[in-house]
Amino acid sequence: MNSITKRWLRGSLLITLLMVVAAVGIYIYAGYTSHYSGARQAMMSRISSITGQLKLTGGSSTGQAAQNRSQMLYRMVEQFDAKDKFEFMLLDSAGRPLATSSGATLAYTQAPADFVRALESSDGTGEQIYTTSEGERVMAVTSLVPYASEDAAAMRMITSLTLIDQALARRNLLALGLGTVVVLLSVWSGLFFVRSIVKPVGQIEAAATAIARGDLAARLPEAPYDDEIGRLCGTINQMAEELSKTERMQSEFISSVSHELRTPLTSIRGWVETIAQIRDPEDENYRKGLSIIGRETERLYGMVEELLSFSRLESGVKLDCKPLDLVAELTDAALFVQARMQQEGLTLEYEEPELPLPIWADPGRLRQVFVNVLDNAIKYSPPGGAIAIDLLQDGENAYVLVRDQGRGISPEDLENVKLKFFKGKGAVRGSGIGLAVVDEIMTALDGSVDLASELGKGTTVTLRLPLYRRDLPGRAQGAPMQGESEDTAL
Secondary structure: OHHHHHHHHHHHHHHHHHHHHHHHHHHHHHHHHHHHHHHHHHHHHHHHHHHHHHHOOOOOOOHHHHHHHHHHHHHHHHOOOOOOOEEEEEEOOOOOEEEEOOOOOOOOOOOOHHHHHHHHOOOOEEEEEEEOOOOOEEEEEEEEOOOOOOOOOEEEEEEEOHHHHHHHHHHHHHHHHHHHHHHHHHHHHHHHHHHHHHHHHHHHHHHHHHHHOOOOOOOOOOOOOOOHHHHHHHHHHHHHHHHHHHHHHHHHHHHHHHHHHHHHHHHHHHHHHHHHHOOOOOOHHHHHHHHHHHHHHHHHHHHHHHHHHHHHHHOOOOOOOEEEEHHHHHHHHHHHHHHHHHHOOOEEEEOOOOOOOEEEEOHHHHHHHHHHHHHHHHHOOOOOOEEEEEEEEOOOEEEEEEEOOOOOOOHHHHOOOOOOOOOOOOOOOOOOOHHHHHHHHHHHOOOEEEEEEEOOOEEEEEEEEEEOOOOOOOOOOOOOOOOOOHHHHO
């Protein structure tokens, strides 16, 4: 949990903080630049206006013209109309004040820096920002007199930056306040968002740990948001539900198989003890006991084979496919179970089609599918009933329909009968994995198995297999079907 918060602090919050600091810094810098440039531009505008008036006197450098320009400059200083905003003064060639608009007498120990810069610059102007001896920040701009004057060498304009700095301070405080608010909102919203992830992730971790330890009753509370976290919680709850369901079915399966194995073993054991006491092989009980032992042994063998087959399927269905005639395979399976059906008092309704139906399948696995389906039909059919087998095709697929007249399957069990270990409410003897094996094999053969049932009327099992085509990739090109000659195949 801490790692998520730390990653957020190092990532999103740090980036947000840097962006806010950069934005506030740029805003403050732009404010200073804009306001100071405005003050500088205002003073330069005044100086340009005065320079324009000096141009009206002409460019003569005679003594009279220079004296006239000097008098004009002094008069402008005395009559300067923006004394409340600027201090206007004249400087001699050494940078000493000759006259000021305020009338104050000034004495510099050394030439001002803006005057020195004006002398050194190509355009004859210079500026500086400094703090006076009274602690006041001011801006000074000096411009050299463009034409010779009797004693004035430069014009200097000074303005106080106090009001500008105060306005900038208010703007800067506002910018810092807004930046702080943005950062605090980012922290609050970020922590809220992180907590909305960290809390359910912690619950998911706890539930997953409990499930891993075997507590399949652990569940996550319903998530308040329908997002990835909410869907993950729902998926984990569904997973736990499925695991619980599978565990219940496995327990029932073990119990059922144990009972199914114990019943014939008990019968075999009892008859073995009985036969051991009979000396005459011609005794009726002797022959009956051997018959029962043989039948129950065959039953046990079938159950063990079914379990072994299921175990092999669990590690992956291995197929040895080749072209087959579905009609021939289905007929062989029907003949195989016909004798048992007669013993159970059942009737087989099956008309073998005249034309073959080519398919691509493993003959052993396909026979296992047919026998399992027919075995279920026999187990759930009442004496005197009938089992019908139909074979259809639509040009792309072949369909085997097996219908019985048994008790049927309840709607709540119908969707689960193909699950491993599942046994419905009306299930009879068996392991409960027959249809699961059928479903695994049919899926591996690119087919499917579907069930339709109605209580009291019977069940129909539909097996679908794709018809064989020699042009499909992955199948043996030109391989003949079972029972088909090489010449016919070609």
